[in-house]
Amino acid sequence: MLDLAWIFEGLLMTWVIVPLLAIAIILAFVRLIIADNLPDRVVALDVLSGIAVAMMAAYSVASNETVFLDIALVVAMITFLGTIGFAYYIDRRS
Amino acid sequence: AGHGESKGNFYWLIAVLPAACVVWLFTQLPNVANQQFPQLNIAWVPELGTSLSFRLDGLSMLMSLLVLGVGTLILIYASGYMDGDPKIGRFFAILLLFMVAMLGVVTADNIMLLFVFWELTSISSYLLIGFKHEYKESQVSAQQALFVTGAGGLCLLAGLILLGNAAGSWELSEILKSKDEILASNLFPAATVLVILGAFTKSAQFPFHFWLPNAMAAPTPVSAYLHSATMVKAGVYILARMNPVMKSAPGWTWTLIIVGCITAILGGWMAWQRPDMKKIMAYTTISALGILVFLIGIGDKVAIKAMVLFLLVHSLYKGALFMIAGAVDHETGTRDVNKLGALGRLMPITFTAALLATMSMAGIPPLLGFTGKELIYEATAFTELGATGLTVAAFVMNFFNVAAAGIIIYRVFMEEKDPNFDTSHVHEAPWKLWLGPIVLGILAMLSWLTIEGDFFSVQFFSPAMSAVLGKWEVVHLHALPPYFNIVPVLSLITIVAGFGFAYFHKSILAFSQRLTEGTGAYGPETGYFNFLDGMLDLAGRTAVMLQNGYLRRYLEFVFVTLVVLVTLPLWFSGALGSVQVTISETPRLNELIISAIIIIAAFYVVRFSGRLAAIAALGVVGYGIALLFLYFNAPDLAMTQFSIETLTVIIFVLVIYRLPKYQSLTSALGRYRDALLSGLIGLIMFGLVLFVTSIPYSRHISNFYAAGSYLEAKGRNIVNVILVDFRGLDTMVEISVLAVAGIGVMALLATGTFRGREVFPVIRSLIFQTASRYLVPLILLFSVFVLFRGHNEPGGGFIGGLVASSAFVIYVFAFDVQQARELLRVEPIRLIGVGLAVAVASAMISPVFLQETFMYGVWGTTELPAIGKLGTPLMFDIGVMLTVVGTVLSIVFSLAEQDENLQHENPHTEGGNV
Amino acid sequence: MNLMLATVVGVLYATGVYLVLRRSIVKLILGIGLLGNATNLLIFTIGDVSRAAPPIISDGDKTIAGEFANPIPQALILTAIVIGMAMLAYAVVLIKQAYQITHSDDIDVMKTTDVEA
């Protein structure tokens, strides 16, 4: 029973949830590519990193490994810094 | 020449040394004659077959006597000639160096030892030719002589090595016994050619002869000693030495005969046209050297006999003549035969000496030169190699020698001087200058007189001749021809014709000089300079082509090399057929999507026209790779990749807006070419990855880590245990790399200039500032958490350090560097120092306190909350963390600080694009 | 899987090399960044990539049970990433200093040390 549940979840996670997130990444990436100004790209990058955090949460369930949550925490924190850095740059050049 | 005040000097006393050696050599003559050759053998560089082994056989004895005997006289002479020259000490030093070297050449039994001395003679010759170093002529001539003899020396080196290898021995005495082995070697011809090249350059044989007349730029004692009596004979010596073996080489005989002949005749032809006494002597020296080679070429017993005797004869008279030229120059201030004349009365002793020398040169009894010339004719007149031709050649050689002798004695000492030339102050040279020539003249006479005695013929001459001949022969020389044949007739004709020519030569002088100059344009010296210029030109072009200043070109060279070399094995093995490719399991959708995004983003890094857009795309590549790491179970890696990528972006951001906008600079063709090249590299790496992943992977070490990580190294996160324990040394160096990067950035910014594009001040955000105040302690707390759990879960000192530094970097962005510094309280460099010290200290605990090895992990026993056991790896990780914080902050602080200074000091400086 | 990763590696190398060969100094440095990523991914790919568990020993276990991802390439790449970042950081600042001297994005301007003026 538990095994079946795990298979169900595993399949769902691996073949539905995670790919859906990957599609979200594609969308954000498309924004990054088609953007015609830098702030737009930064937004896209910020969203990308947010999705990455979500991806890690999902992946921790998919692989039954809590360690991926740790990465999510670090990534959430560090990508904040990245966004701030870009914003600083945009401020400085304008 | 020196007209300085003669203060007198005692350098001549040094001559006692060679004189004493001469005496000792004389005591050894009987031993040599009994084939009891004195030997000395001391190991030197056994692995390279070189030993300090000397052997004094007949030929060595003859040469040594010349080197030391003439050397003795030269030292005395030089003491007079160089009197008053401030550099006389230097001169004697080099001269003595040469003497030792030359003595070494002729007495060495080990061929490499011989070569060592050989090269030393070249170098001392270089220094002596360039002795008057401020003159362009000296500089060029010295370099030329060294270049030619140096090149020849290298040929000789190769030849000697081949010879030694063929013979299986490096000792001359052994090599000469191993004739059969040497002849059997297929490298023997090559060895012979190389040895001949070495000898020809040294002994100024055509077409390498041109350096010798130019070498007359040296002070006259040098010309007398090196460039006539001794050093130039080294080439002849080596040919004579090798004669027993090499005469069997194909082409040896005729190469030597023809080259010797050309050299001898050419030298003679050039000699009589020169107005400079020293140049006349130089060319006749070339001529004489040609004769010696020519005789070795003929190679039969008579020829060798003639060769050995002529060698002695020439050294005696030519050494004397050079000294005389120097004496004349010393007293009159010129060596020009057109100006000089009638010196016989003013310098009677010198004249006497000159008379003796020129008579010997012309082959007139009672001087040794007479027998010398007799033997030459005897060698050619009865040879089986074409007596007529060779005899005619010998006649021409001898004719020019006689003519030159006549010109010197007649034009310098006997004919009227140039009326415009003032000789009122001219008087006899000091004794130091005439002693040498006189002694040599007397010796030439004495030896002729005693030539039939046992001492000369048996003890002195025969052993020398036997050495060249390769078998022991005792000969008895005759002062006068024992029986009548064509030889004395030839001798007589030569003398008459030669002197006659000397007397009348001025009438055709102008014409011949024009002829010589005309042909000289096609001569080997022109060739030499053309070669030199050509090579220098080629060198310059090569340098400019390769070192063109364009970094892109350098990189293209590298990448092309990479493509060629890495694909080389394919071409050699024939095909890809030998390579197996296995495709492992199918990728999942999300993996494919991320991979596709990485690829597209990578292309956009190339395509984007904005710099920041490109950096953003690069960030996507990095994040994408981090996700791949995540997918394939590398949590630490994913975490680090995310952090590093972000940090890189920050650094780019702090730097890049000062950089100019992109320009499209490369031509379309260039872009296609680069695209092709980079595509090839990509393909190669793709292929290598595919091939390598198709080879089964060995997990022997991975399994060891998995088994030992917790039980032996007390950590559950195997990656972290590898980093701080199994491969802790890597990490220790890695953090030093970080530290140095930090120091480097600080140093660059400290010494660099502060100019850049115009920037605008930042309006600080209240919201951000307030938020950071609360975030910073939380982030710091989190960083400590990451540090402590690293050993068992993803994290560790490195990530912890990055997290901690991010807190301070946030402060830089929210407030300014000053406030961030106040928050940190210490200089980042101190953190680096302490961090590294802690890391090293953790590694040193075991060796210092426990007699264990470096970095051996030691663990405490008490379990602490959230941390677990304390141990040196944890301490190491703390060191890592401190170093990382120090480095990141030293980089970010100094960059941001420069940024702020720029803003405050000169907000509107024009920098901008060019 | 190896085919996919090898493709990514190949593309990263190709784009990296292409950028490194540009005349623009900024592109040059971006190229270096890409090459660094390419190399890290290469090591990762050839080190027996696996979808099994992360190389972490679970609480309570003494050794790792079952399949696990190969920890060695991970550790090697971690070291390489850090070193790469240090190098890149230094290079970026150096490039900046160079620009402040030459006032040009064109690397071809920088040849005074090779070609005598």
Add this chain to the structure above:
Amino acid sequence: MIVISPILIPFVTAIVCIIFWGLPKVQRWISLLGSATALVFTLALFNQVNAVGIQTLAVGGWTAPFGIVLVADLLGSIMTIVTAFMGLMVAIYSLDDISDVLEENGYHSLFQFMLAGVSGSFLTGDLFNLFVWFEIMLISSFVMLSMTGGRAPIEGGVKYVIMNLISSSVFLAATGLVFGISGTVNMADLGNRLPEIAAENPVVVTSIAMLYVVSFGMKAALFPMFGWLPASYHTPPTAITTIFGALLTKVGVYALIRVFSLIFSAPEIISLAQIVLLVLAALTMVTGVFGAVAQYDFRRLLSFHIISQIGYLILGLGIFTVDSIAGTIYFMVHVILAKSALFLVSGIVEKMTGTYDLKKLGGFYNNNMALSMLFFIPAMALAGIPPLSGFWAKFAIVKAGLEAQQYAYVAVGLFVSVWTLYSMTKIWTYVFMRKRPEALQGNVTELESASFWIRWAPTIAIGVLTVVMGIWAGPLYDVATAAADQIMDPSIYITAVLGGS
């Protein structure tokens, strides 16, 4: 522990220097003390290796192939002696040559880190660890090269940095690939495993070996990948040029020797590698010396000579016999000494005249006999004139080459030797023999006493060694041969590291 001392001492010295940040005068003495201590320990290490055999140290107590192992064989310990010696000499020379600003910005710790990197490269028995040592050596050199600031050091630095980063990338990729086929980066373990793998996959393994040729070749400044060297080496202060010229390229050569003798020695690989190395060596020698003769800058000329001499070293490696490797080892030590002495002389000349431009110099033969000899002897050593060090070096390689029947390459070597001699006489003529140009007359400053001895003492010491290496070549060359014996029989190394198996 003595095995790690040549690395640890400079490493710790560097760290102590950082701790004394802000006190450059204190750092000076620390640096000197550290350098001197390192020299003592390297000698002791050599002594032990020579007496007992290869010494190993399993760092952290993790035995090979699981942990990182440091291995001191004869070659490694010889190279660490040279490193420590040159370190000490240049540390002394730096006291006068390095400006206060550089000292304040961490010169001493950078210098020591670089030495640690070099020694680490010579002693590590682990391929990836070698990469790491390379990197610390490189980044320290990056900073030292450009920290003076100004156009030339920065421009030179850009080329140096970018090309070395590419080289490191290739090294890392190659090491990754080697790791991928074998599962190990321990050199001895690789030496054990790779021959078998190479027999099954000759093409792949040989291609990977070629990546090492590219990477180490770049570091060693092989044709046509040497562009970074002449672009940069003449730009920093002389002390820095000297230590770079002495050690950095040699680490590349050392690495080539190590990987091809120990790891890629399988016949499938080495047969092709030999051809590649020989061709590259020949081209390197020729282009290097051509570059040299075309120069009119003292240090640029010498820089091109570094390249040319690297060609000789690789020639020895390419011939790949015990004799040729012994020659390469001897040559390496010789060329480090001779070239360094010349660089140091160039620094003395520059200090006195303010220029490195041959066209502006002159007159030293007349006015400064001691300096002339200080130049002439190492110059002749470099040109291979007996009985100085360079002669034996050249002779050994030529002899080995002829014995191995590589006639064409030997011919190239000899040809280049002539041009080496030529270019040395070029400097001799311009700087020493000829009359001082008028612009320079009266503008030559004699060094004050302290400055004089700081510069002269190390220069003399190195110059004397070129003579000692010539005169005392017998026993020294025996050591080189013993080292080469170890190199050419990888089983000695493997057994020492992995134990008898």
Add this chain to the structure above:
Amino acid sequence: MIGLLSVIFIFLGVLFILVGAFGIVRMPDIFLRMSASTKTTIIGSGFMLIGVSIFFGDLGVTGRAVAIFAFLLATAPVSAHMIGRAAYSDGVPLCDQTVVNDLEGMYDDVRETLSSGHFGESDTWQANFIDDHGV
């Protein structure tokens, strides 16, 4: 059952994130995109983290999930604000549909200030407002 519950939460989270991602592609200007993305990212992650916590049912995991969420909550609006003001001062245009822009002309780059305009200066406005709305 717990598994199903967690999957539902996670799925909800993914849905939000997907919508947010659509948002940044579809919205006409950067401010609207941020409006869309900031919230969806936080909510999406929040739901997912709830799902994760349920799935593992472990205090440590829940703690970390809460920490992540809290951190996102604290940083995401700050990021949005920083990008937003940067974009505005960088001159990124507001879309054509924009009806009002009170920020126009308020930034003073030379004095490095942002003016509050008549909204801040006018006490009367304040007073009127208070009168009208009785705050």
Add this chain to the structure above:
Amino acid sequence: MFLLIVMVLIWVFLTGELTLGNVGFGSILAFLLLFVGGPRMDINYFSRKPNFRIFTYMWKLLQFMGFFFKELVTAGLSVFTFILNPDRLKPGVVAVPLSVKSDAEITLLANLITLTPGTLTLDVSTDQKVIYVHSVYVEDADEFRKEIKEGFETRVKEIMNP
């Protein structure tokens, strides 16, 4: 003090280890870190009023959080609608006068605004009198201002001034 407690709590959350030892360790750690970050931080903010009533405050806090999460989910759902109907947007930037004064209050308000439906804080005026808010749907600017002030600003005041 407040921050110290928060930090200890977070430490316990992170480590997932609710033992006396760990709490003690976390406290020491938090104290040390606050010592590092201390002077720059407004740590005395919450101890300004000595007559602070903890249970009342906790209740207010819970209320506040409930309101906030409700708004947050509403915000998320509203995104659904406006993404699907981009044509019906009426975006604009509105200046909202502030009655809250302290940095912390303004920041909290600004962040809350960003997290609520369709709004995004762009900046705060230098004199801290006005907050500029971007909204996806501005029918009436004054109405919008009112919503902000009545909704979040009031609650922020309450929660920050117990």
